[in-house]
Amino acid sequence: MSNHDIELTINGRRFAGSVEARKTLSDFLRIDAGYTGVHVGCEHGVCGACTVIVDGRAVRSCLMLAVQVNGAEVKTVEGLAAPDGTLHPAQQALRDEHGLQCGFCTPGVLMTMAVLTAGNAKPSEESLLAALSGHICRCTGYQGIRRAVKRLAGENL
Amino acid sequence: MNAPGIGATRYIGQRVPRKEDPRLLTGRGQFVDDITLPGMLHVAFARSPIARGKILSIDTAAALELPGVHAIYTNTELAAIKVEMLSFYLTPPTVPITPLANGSVAYVGDPIALVIADDRYIAEDAASLIEIQYEEEDPVVTISDAKTGAPVHAGTDNNIAAIMGVEEPDEDLEAILHSAPCLVTHRVTHQRIAQSPMETRGVIVTREGAEELTLYITCQSPHMIARYVSLALGLPDTSIRVIAKDVGGSFGLKNHPWREEMSVIIAGLLFGRPLKWIEDRVENLTSANQAREQEFLVRTAFDANGRLIASHGDYSVNNGAYPQGADCNIAVHMFMWAAYKMPAYAFLTRGWYSNTVGLAAYRGPWAMESLARETALDIAARRLGLEPIELRRRNLVTLTDQPLTTPFGIPLGDITPAECLEKLLETLDVAAFRVEQAEARKQGRYLGLGVAAYIEPTGSAGSIATMTGELAQLRIEPTGKVTATMSTHSQGHGTQTTMAQIIAEKLGVAYEDVTVFEGDSSRGGFSPGAAGSRQGVIAGGATIKASELLAEKVKTLASHLFNAPVESITIENGMVHIAGAKEMTRSLRAIAEIAYGEPARLPPGFEAGLEAQYRYTPPPMTFTSAAHACIVEVDTDTGFVKIQRWISCEDCGTIINPAVVEGQIAGGLAQAIGTVLLEEMSFDARGNPTAVTYKDYLLPSISDIPDFEYLHACTPSQSVGGIRGVGEGGAIIGPPTLVNAIADALAPFGEVPVELPLTPVKLLGVIEGRSLAHKAPEPVAVAAAAPLPAAAPPAPPPSAPSSAAADGMWKMILSTPMGPQEMKGQFITNGTLLTGTLFSDVGDQEFEGSITGNSLKWDLKVKKPISLTLKYDVQIDGDNLTGKVKMGFFGNAKLTGERLP
Numbered sequence A: 001m002s003n004h005d006i007e008l009t010i011n012g013r014r015f016a017g018s019v020e021a022r023k024t025l026s027d028f029l030r031i032d033a034g035y036t037g038v039h040v041g042c043e044h045g046v047c048g049a050c051t052v053i054v055d056g057r058a059v060r061s062c063l064m065l066a067v068q069v070n071g072a073e074v075k076t077v078e079g080l081a082a083p084d085g086t087l088h089p090a091q092q093a094l095r096d097e098h099g100l101q102c103g104f105c106t107p108g109v110l111m112t113m114a115v116l117t118a119g120n121a122k123p124s125e126e127s128l129l130a131a132l133s134g135h136i137c138r139c140t141g142y143q144g145i146r147r148a149v150k151r152l153a154g155e156n157l
Numbered sequence B: 001m002n003a004p005g006i007g008a009t010r011y012i013g014q015r016v017p018r019k020e021d022p023r024l025l026t027g028r029g030q031f032v033d034d035i036t037l038p039g040m041l042h043v044a045f046a047r048s049p050i051a052r053g054k055i056l057s058i059d060t061a062a063a064l065e066l067p068g069v070h071a072i073y074t075n076t077e078l079a080a081i082k083v084e085m086l087s088f089y090l091t092p093p094t095v096p097i098t099p100l101a102n103g104s105v106a107y108v109g110d111p112i113a114l115v116i117a118d119d120r121y122i123a124e125d126a127a128s129l130i131e132i133q134y135e136e137e138d139p140v141v142t143i144s145d146a147k148t149g150a151p152v153h154a155g156t157d158n159n160i161a162a163i164m165g166v167e168e169p170d171e172d173l174e175a176i177l178h179s180a181p182c183l184v185t186h187r188v189t190h191q192r193i194a195q196s197p198m199e200t201r202g203v204i205v206t207r208e209g210a211e212e213l214t215l216y217i218t219c220q221s222p223h224m225i226a227r228y229v230s231l232a233l234g235l236p237d238t239s240i241r242v243i244a245k246d247v248g249g250s251f252g253l254k255n256h257p258w259r260e261e262m263s264v265i266i267a268g269l270l271f272g273r274p275l276k277w278i279e280d281r282v283e284n285l286t287s288a289n290q291a292r293e294q295e296f297l298v299r300t301a302f303d304a305n306g307r308l309i310a311s312h313g314d315y316s317v318n319n320g321a322y323p324q325g326a327d328c329n330i331a332v333h334m335f336m337w338a339a340y341k342m343p344a345y346a347f348l349t350r351g352w353y354s355n356t357v358g359l360a361a362y363r364g365p366w367a368m369e370s371l372a373r374e375t376a377l378d379i380a381a382r383r384l385g386l387e388p389i390e391l392r393r394r395n396l397v398t399l400t401d402q403p404l405t406t407p408f409g410i411p412l413g414d415i416t417p418a419e420c421l422e423k424l425l426e427t428l429d430v431a432a433f434r435v436e437q438a439e440a441r442k443q444g445r446y447l448g449l450g451v452a453a454y455i456e457p458t459g460s461a462g463s464i465a466t467m468t469g470e471l472a473q474l475r476i477e478p479t480g481k482v483t484a485t486m487s488t489h490s491q492g493h494g495t496q497t498t499m500a501q502i503i504a505e506k507l508g509v510a511y512e513d514v515t516v517f518e519g520d521s522s523r524g525g526f527s528p529g530a531a532g533s534r535q536g537v538i539a540g541g542a543t544i545k546a547s548e549l550l551a552e553k554v555k556t557l558a559s560h561l562f563n564a565p566v567e568s569i570t571i572e573n574g575m576v577h578i579a580g581a582k583e584m585t586r587s588l589r590a591i592a593e594i595a596y597g598e599p600a601r602l603p604p605g606f607e608a609g610l611e612a613q614y615r616y617t618p619p620p621m622t623f624t625s626a627a628h629a630c631i632v633e634v635d636t637d638t639g640f641v642k643i644q645r646w647i648s649c650e651d652c653g654t655i656i657n658p659a660v661v662e663g664q665i666a667g668g669l670a671q672a673i674g675t676v677l678l679e680e681m682s683f684d685a686r687g688n689p690t691a692v693t694y695k696d697y698l699l700p701s702i703s704d705i706p707d708f709e710y711l712h713a714c715t716p717s718q719s720v721g722g723i724r725g726v727g728e729g730g731a732i733i734g735p736p737t738l739v740n741a742i743a744d745a746l747a748p749f750g751e752v753p754v755e756l757p758l759t760p761v762k763l764l765g766v767i768e769g770r771s772l773a774h775k776a777p778e779p780v781a782v783a784a785a786a787p788l789p790a791a792a793p794p795a796p797p798p799s800a801p802s803s804a805a806a807d808g809m810w811k812m813i814l815s816t817p818m819g820p821q822e823m824k825g826q827f828i829t830n831g832t833l834l835t836g837t838l839f840s841d842v843g844d845q846e847f848e849g850s851i852t853g854n855s856l857k858w859d860l861k862v863k864k865p866i867s868l869t870l871k872y873d874v875q876i877d878g879d880n881l882t883g884k885v886k887m888g889f890f891g892n893a894k895l896t897g898e899r900l901p
Ligand code: FES
Pocket: A039, A040, A041, A042, A043, A044, A045, A046, A047, A048, A049, A050, A051, A060, A061, A062, A063
């Protein structure tokens, strides 16, 4: 297996290392970089649990290779709250609305919400729901996630 | 009791934010795959690509040559450590089960070899390099294959894994059914379901010297795992610690370890380095035990007014090759008509072995009863021209009918399905809906209303070895903060939150000042964790009792310190108050510092510190009731079902946290919607699974699930705290509610056969008047397909009296509704007189009976779990015995045994 040197930013911190060409971004983030908040639910691009933000876009890290993020800016759920611990509005909304049970799907749900509400974007409820239809939650029946969506759609972030 | 004073904070019943969420929302949860240990290696399995066959050879040479591969084990190597693959009841299996395949394979995905390598990539590479030669055989795949096919397991006569009830038709019952004004013959087919927790199975094993073993494992109770592993591996002298802080859902799958987990644990013991195995999703969908796959033929008779007269049920469930306990699901029949006034019910219930992955639990394992009953009732209502709600009103047990005992001996005192239905109807205007429905039909739009009612046993304890009480250990720390270590375990249930709410309220402290620790077998005590909707009921009761004990302790100490009567002392918001003496108010911390650090100031005989514990065992069963309604529109062009409205009215007694209760209901309902419309784990005729990714196995997404409306009835139960369980209900009552709505919508086109899932293709079949896209099981060419005998194995022909052949000690296994029960029996014969003693866990019992030839008969009265006369009918054949035991209304149970030396 060929190894490649990559350098990137993860949650605002520089990371440099060498990875095998075949290593997925999800495995790289979890195993090499230690961001175990990236959850792997299916490894075939359906469940959405592994969603992270790469250069401002939500991607399924199980479907991307680590070598592809060379030079990129990556954000995982660990980098979502403010440095002082203040929760991101999506985190706060899910907390207030009881939008999680086991919490396994939650990081992916949060990253999709965060991308769509980034900057001052005020996405419509429909567009948020459409994006979230790519996330499987086996626990909650989506009730709290939908209430959080309503809040995010109404809030000026 | 620390009665909350005026102004004291109430926490029970509040939607407080969950204690689990701050870590889970920030990616700081600790799931099994998040753990890394020094020196840890990784495991992958080589698995069978065929459903049935002999293993001719296993060649590991090429795989072992791969750099980074440390070892490859097959069953031969693992056999160095003896293991007994126990059921959830901790009983031995009915057919031999080895962790890895032992010479033959019995389903696609059957694990054959285990690779230990530097990382998972290399382990998987190596697994694919293992060369295995097979002699393929024709598999038994479906229930109907199993009925006629060659036995899946060598040494068995047929594919019956478990059987109860009566095989011969009951002539009286048949006469009633056939002469009834309305007889509904209803066949319900339930597909196989993959439980699909978002976190797959996984385990890390680390042996720490000769006497210590630590496991990190995704599970439903670390205590249960520790108990299971100790017994299964026979390791009484090993100290086993099991840690599972966060678990990504389970839904019955992770009750106890199964073949892969046990293989990894044994490999860890043999190899001596920490090993990690994390199942991938394809493995999870093919090789993790699955659930449901049932067929139920229910015949139900009504009088002309729609009152129930009699019913018969013939039920089958596919057990796969290696079920986590051979099962014929007696609970289906126990609860089938429990909430209805049903004069007569008989059944035959069977579990079948097949060449598919084994059976495990799934949320509400007996849910088929509600699906079959509630859909049958709606068919009857349509035939009788009655509103389905009216039919239920005429037949449901109401509060005024109680107390009563069901024919199965289940005492009912406070079930409220009828009352839940009436409460539901306060919110749902049925008359207005019928007008809307009629108008819509004129425009070619098909709306339907479905209603269902049920009861569910929750929080059961005391009749099954593993279904114990729960333990709460509480302490007020010297800092004044409160710590609890519990036997509870959350796979999303939020027990750290709900238990903290109870403690805060009952002890009189702030919710923020309470910390609940669980998820580690070194804390708290045994309980099976989240199984059978039990934790709220039982651990809730334990927590209340422990809080009361601890509050008493604080008051006793304060009373001594301040020379005030105990009755004058209250604890509120972490402060200890003395009535009429404001100046003597002290913080809990001040009291705790004295309790821990100043023994001289304690009352005589007072145990230093502020600690209390209580193990609570509730009444044997606590019932939850509910009625649900949903409204759908079925698009007759596409066959798509749109759920417009769903109302739940449940009675789960005292509610600790409405957000948690509603979360459980919603989660169960989403799974119900998946069951009715989407999910299907099926196999082709060669036993190949046809859904191996989430692209094929369709789970509901946010766009498939409507907003649910909740009504709470809140009739306190008889258990401490008045709580009733709510974990499984949505998954039980959801399917019939939705099926009834679809059937109501499509009634103008005829009945909708209940053959789940009701895919658009199947519904279009009804709409267009074609028969359903029937999955007629293709007849599999099975070698030596001998038809089964229709009845129990015939008794051996009467032979010359050989009474002495019976004398002596026998080891016997009785297949009861609670799982197989082992006992010993001593028989003494004298002519035709038989006397003897049965020795079992519940005690020794003597009996008298008769012996004719090789045939022994005796009766035995038992009190537990209910009063019953057991009628034994046993045949002796050399050193083996077989027979059946008639268990009153439970029907027949199988008995097998062998002579002890
Ligand atoms: S793990 Fe990447 S989408 Fe499921």
